Amino acid sequence: MASLPNGLPIVSDRRASPLPALGALVAGAAAVLGLLLAEQQWEVATLAIVGALALLIGGKLGWGEVIHRSATDHHRWITPVAWLTAALVIFGLREHNFELLMLCTVMLYMVAGLGLTVQFGYTGVVNFAAAAFMGVGAYTAAVLLLHTGLPHVLVILAGGLVSAVIGSVLLLPLLRTRGHYAALITIAFGILFRTFLEVNDTLGGPQGLKVPGMEWFGLVFNDAIEIDDETEWSFYLRYAGLCLVLLFFAYHFVRRLERSWLGLSLDAVRLDETAASAFGLNGAAWKIVAFSIGNFLAGMAGAVYAMVTAFIAPASFTFGDSLILVSIVILGGLGNPLGLLPAALIVVVLPEKLQVIQEYRFLLFAALVIAILLVRPGGLIPRRARDYFPGAGGR
Amino acid sequence: MDLALIAQHLVNGAMLGVIYALVAVGFTLFFGVLDVIKFSHGDVVMLGAFTALATSAGLVGSGSALPPAIVLAAMFIAAVGGMAVFGALMAKFLVLPLRKAPTLNVLLITLMAGTVIREAVRLFYPQGSNPKPFPRLLPTGAWEIGEFTLRYDSTILLVTGVVAIVLVHLVITRTRLGLAIRAVAQDPETASAMGIPFHGTVLATFAIGSALAALAGVVNGLYYSEVSFNMGLLLGAIGFSAAVIGGLGNVYGAILGGFIFAALQTIGAVLLPIASAYKDVFAFAAVILLMAWKPGGLLAERSADRV
Amino acid sequence: MSQELLVASALSVRFGGVRALDGLDIRVHEGEVLGVIGPNGSGKTTFFNAVTGFVTTAGGSVTLGGETITGLVPREIARRGIARTFQRLRLLLELSVFDNLMLGQHLSLDHGIVANLLLRGRLRASMTSHIESARHLLSYFSATLPGKLFEPVSALTMIDRRRVEVCRALIREPRLLLLDEPSAGMTPEETAELMRDLQKVKAERSRLAVILIEHDMDVIESVSDRCAVFDYGRKLCEGSYAEVSSDPAVRRAYLGVDDE
Numbered sequence: 038m039a040s041l042p043n044g045l046p047i048v049s050d051r052r053a054s055p056l057p058a059l060g061a062l063v064a065g066a067a068a069v070l071g072l073l074l075a076e077q078q079w080e081v082a083t084l085a086i087v088g089a090l091a092l093l094i095g096g097k098l099g100w101g102e103v104i105h106r107s108a109t110d111h112h113r114w115i116t117p118v119a120w121l122t123a124a125l126v127i128f129g130l131r132e133h134n135f136e137l138l139m140l141c142t143v144m145l146y147m148v149a150g151l152g153l154t155v156q157f158g159y160t161g162v163v164n165f166a167a168a169a170f171m172g173v174g175a176y177t178a179a180v181l182l183l184h185t186g187l188p189h190v191l192v193i194l195a196g197g198l199v200s201a202v203i204g205s206v207l208l209l210p211l212l213r214t215r216g217h218y219a220a221l222i223t224i225a226f227g228i229l230f231r232t233f234l235e236v237n238d239t240l241g242g243p244q245g246l247k248v249p250g251m252e253w254f255g256l257v258f259n260d261a262i263e264i265d266d267e268t269e270w271s272f273y274l275r276y277a278g279l280c281l282v283l284l285f286f287a288y289h290f291v292r293r294l295e296r297s298w299l300g301l302s303l304d305a306v307r308l309d310e311t312a313a314s315a316f317g318l319n320g321a322a323w324k325i326v327a328f329s330i331g332n333f334l335a336g337m338a339g340a341v342y343a344m345v346t347a348f349i350a351p352a353s354f355t356f357g358d359s360l361i362l363v364s365i366v367i368l369g370g371l372g373n374p375l376g377l378l379p380a381a382l383i384v385v386v387l388p389e390k391l392q393v394i395q396e397y398r399f400l401l402f403a404a405l406v407i408a409i410l411l412v413r414p415g416g417l418i419p420r421r422a423r424d425y426f427p428g429a430g431g432r
Numbered sequence: 433m434d435l436a437l438i439a440q441h442l443v444n445g446a447m448l449g450v451i452y453a454l455v456a457v458g459f460t461l462f463f464g465v466l467d468v469i470k471f472s473h474g475d476v477v478m479l480g481a482f483t484a485l486a487t488s489a490g491l492v493g494s495g496s497a498l499p500p501a502i503v504l505a506a507m508f509i510a511a512v513g514g515m516a517v518f519g520a521l522m523a524k525f526l527v528l529p530l531r532k533a534p535t536l537n538v539l540l541i542t543l544m545a546g547t548v549i550r551e552a553v554r555l556f557y558p559q560g561s562n563p564k565p566f567p568r569l570l571p572t573g574a575w576e577i578g579e580f581t582l583r584y585d586s587t588i589l590l591v592t593g594v595v596a597i598v599l600v601h602l603v604i605t606r607t608r609l610g611l612a613i614r615a616v617a618q619d620p621e622t623a624s625a626m627g628i629p630f631h632g633t634v635l636a637t638f639a640i641g642s643a644l645a646a647l648a649g650v651v652n653g654l655y656y657s658e659v660s661f662n663m664g665l666l667l668g669a670i671g672f673s674a675a676v677i678g679g680l681g682n683v684y685g686a687i688l689g690g691f692i693f694a695a696l697q698t699i700g701a702v703l704l705p706i707a708s709a710y711k712d713v714f715a716f717a718a719v720i721l722l723m724a725w726k727p728g729g730l731l732a733e734r735s736a737d738r739v
Numbered sequence: 740m741s742q743e744l745l746v747a748s749a750l751s752v753r754f755g756g757v758r759a760l761d762g763l764d765i766r767v768h769e770g771e772v773l774g775v776i777g778p779n780g781s782g783k784t785t786f787f788n789a790v791t792g793f794v795t796t797a798g799g800s801v802t803l804g805g806e807t808i809t810g811l812v813p814r815e816i817a818r819r820g821i822a823r824t825f826q827r828l829r830l831l832l833e834l835s836v837f838d839n840l841m842l843g844q845h846l847s848l849d850h851g852i853v854a855n856l857l858l859r860g861r862l863r864a865s866m867t868s869h870i871e872s873a874r875h876l877l878s879y880f881s882a883t884l885p886g887k888l889f890e891p892v893s894a895l896t897m898i899d900r901r902r903v904e905v906c907r908a909l910i911r912e913p914r915l916l917l918l919d920e921p922s923a924g925m926t927p928e929e930t931a932e933l934m935r936d937l938q939k940v941k942a943e944r945s946r947l948a949v950i951l952i953e954h955d956m957d958v959i960e961s962v963s964d965r966c967a968v969f970d971y972g973r974k975l976c977e978g979s980y981a982e983v984s985s986d987p988a989v990r991r992a993y994l995g996v997d998d999e
């Protein structure tokens with residue numbers, strides 16, 4: 038970047054056009070809608086091929102850079118427009134039960150994925166038990182909803198809190214170990230948690246628990262939304278809205294975290310904890326912070342997940358599910374919150390949509406992830422350098 | 433509790449220990465040469481068992497009345513040989529290309545490869561989604577020592593497993609290949625400079641590890657007389673635990689870890705008679721505590737971060 | 740004579756049976772540059788590690804400005820005003836020059852949740868002033884480096900990386916700076932330049948003390964006020980460059996021996 042003689046940056050070489058960012062937004066919304074609404078085999082296939090081609094050609098032509106510049110230069114209004122678009126997509130699906138449910142799952146997996154991003158995207162603290170921490174949140178919510186009159190918004194927070202507290206049990210071994218050894222601790226916890234749920238009768242055993250729906254100031258989320266005699270909107274519309282709000286806060290929380298001194302400290306812990314300690318950084322404290330934040334987010338996602346699905350069982354929070362969450366985070370581009378959306382769509386929705394070739398969907402999905410990892414090791418949208426204040430001079 | 437029951441638990445625990453050790457040695461070997469965790473390893477165990485199953489089905493189905501010993505030998509050879517080749521191929525096409533990528537990517541890609549293996553068996557093996565009976569080809573008798581019965585088949589499997597472990601030990605310590613593996617594990621660059629073929633050594637290591645996994649799969653199948661497409665997930669997790677408890681990269685640590693995990697499970701089952709379902713909870717909780725106590729595994733090399 | 744800043748007395752470090760440091764006595768005064776020379780394995784880096792808390796000492800003590808710092812963890816020692824560089828550069832390669840310098844500022848930054856996540860305007864203002872001071876410090880060392888403030892360190896040349904590492908150690912205005920062989924991997928000209936630039940900074944910080952581990956005798960001669968020669972974890976001798984270089988024991992043990 039050019040700079041003036043006094044060392045100050047030349048603030049804008051010229052502002053980029055907002056069109057690429059808007060185009061990407063529209064294309065993204067269309068892709069989400071298309072993928073969710075596609076019913077024919079060929080539709081899904083076409084979408085997948087177009088997506089792959091866009092990625093390939095766009096990668097060659099540097100579209101990512103163009104879109105990024107455009108979005109950063111106009112982030113003040115592009116960001117709200119993006120959230121508005123997301124709300125519109127949800128509203129557009131108002132009569133589609135199953136699709137809305139899937140979208141809820143995508144958003145909640147993204148929230149948990151944001152937690153993982155803080156944990157090992159930034160801090161390098163591995164967690165192969167993210168689904169278990171979602172499970173802690175979900176079971177906490179179920180128990181609180183069944184046995185207490187706690188306001189439901191607080192139930193969601195409690196889910197996150199309990200998850201963070203239970204996670205702290207693992208802190209001592211986690212802080213003493215590194216790398217694969219730390220990975221084992223979380224794997225062991227994930228398997229332990231699931232087995233525990235299966236043999237514990239008070240929590241419903243393998244059959245699980247039914248979970249009451251959400252209520253908020255008299256608004257019963259599970260009631261049908263009848264517009265007139267002809268039209269009825271899916272009750273999942275409210276849940277999708279709730280998930281979007283949760284995602285909104287989680288996303289901006291993680292974004293701001295990264296773009297602050299906190300994010301720098303977390304990165305330093307990941308990259309070279311020893312060297313960082315020579316400058317006064319307390320690696321253990323930052324790992325505790327990151328691990329707790331991540332589990333808190335996963336727990337809240339789990340609590341909402343329990344309400345959305347109205348039923349939870351140990352089989353929803355297995356080691357395999359934790360691996361799916363890890364796949365989402367790596368596939369999207371480790372450390373990049375934006376990458377979570379395409380990754381979660383591929384991981385959650387694509388297998389559901391490839392039902393026509395039902396039996397083979399997991400096989401194909403796994404092969405697809407292998408292909409992406411071989412071709413794009415940085416993930417779909419690799420993380421960019423920290424940009425504390427997007428659009429400002431320090432770029 | 434009477435002595436016979438204790439002896440029974442001991443035999444059972446030893447059997448589990450042998451199987452876990454065979455799986456764990458693979459994990460530790462791969463980690464040694466490439467610093468990676470190959471998460472599809474449990475599914476290779478399963479694939480080995482199914483290869484053996486298919487071989488026996490093919491031989492029996494062909495109508496020829498072969499003696500069980502021949503069938504058994506064919507099963508072993510097919511499973512062990514097949515998986516050795518398969519393991520080397522996976523190393524060549526999935527693991528080595530990602531050598532420069534973050535270790536998490538390797539973990540993920542092998543995880544997905546495991547899913548591919550698992551799904552392929554479920555879909556393409558006849559009625560693959562159901563548990564399959566594994567042929568009982570070993571002699572069925574037993575020695576009676578007072579109250580305690582020692583089955584012939586358990587004894588044979590136990591001895592086979594121990595012999596395999598001893599063989600690995602000999603290969604690692606007494607052969608040129610073993611020397612190459614140790615050299616690459618120590619320092620790949622220096623090893624290459626000394627004329628040790630890096631790729632060849634890695635492929636051989638993966639072949640050995642996968643062959644052991646196949647053996648573990650067959651032993652497991654013969655012992656429980658049943659195999660299923662998803663048996664690899666837990667076996668893989670346990671094998672990984674065992675390798676880590678022992679100290680990754682250390683073959684003896686992996687063997688020790690395998691037996692420790694088996695002991696934990698057995699103790700869990702014995703000590704919690706009312707709720708023996710909690711035995712895995714107990715075993716994995718113990719693993720977490722063990723890691724808190726010995727963060728680098730039991731037989732860890734001392735490695736402080738150098739400044 | 741100015742005030743004593745660092746006093747290490749009878750400092751010992753053992754690695755298994757090996758005595759890496761064996762009863763070492765070192766004194767550094769405010770504003771002084773102490774050159775440390777000695778063959779490989781003579782305990783120079785171990786001395787730094789012992790002072791900064793990266794290795795546990797087996798005996799003896801270290802005080803900084805009269806306060807005992809033996810046994811403290813590295814971050815507590817950093818808090819008391821010692822900063823260091825590493826022989827094999829330990830920059831955060833993926834991160835920008837600015838991020839690396841701000842790691843050096845870690846103890847001066849506000850890490851509160853509210854300050855970082857909510858009061859973004861104030862954060863921005865403080866960041867702007869940090870950017871300015873970072874550019875200012877870099878400008879002592881290179882005319883082009885301030886313009887590369889937001890480039891990843893991995894994109895820099897070796898000398899620029901060295902400069903960034905030295906700046907990272909300097910930025911929080913430490914009382915004592917430990918430089919572990921800054922010439923490693925650089926040409927003699929580059930080293931000389933780095934030392935001249937460092938002198939410029941030192942000229943403005945009269946109380947800053949520096950301990951410099953160096954193999955290059957010319958560098959030692961040009962910048963150090965005093966030298967200490969290490970051999971087998973002990974101090975062979977100490978004094979001005981002229982005294983040290985003419986000491987017969989030094990000539991035997993060090994200058995006579997191949998110094999790499």
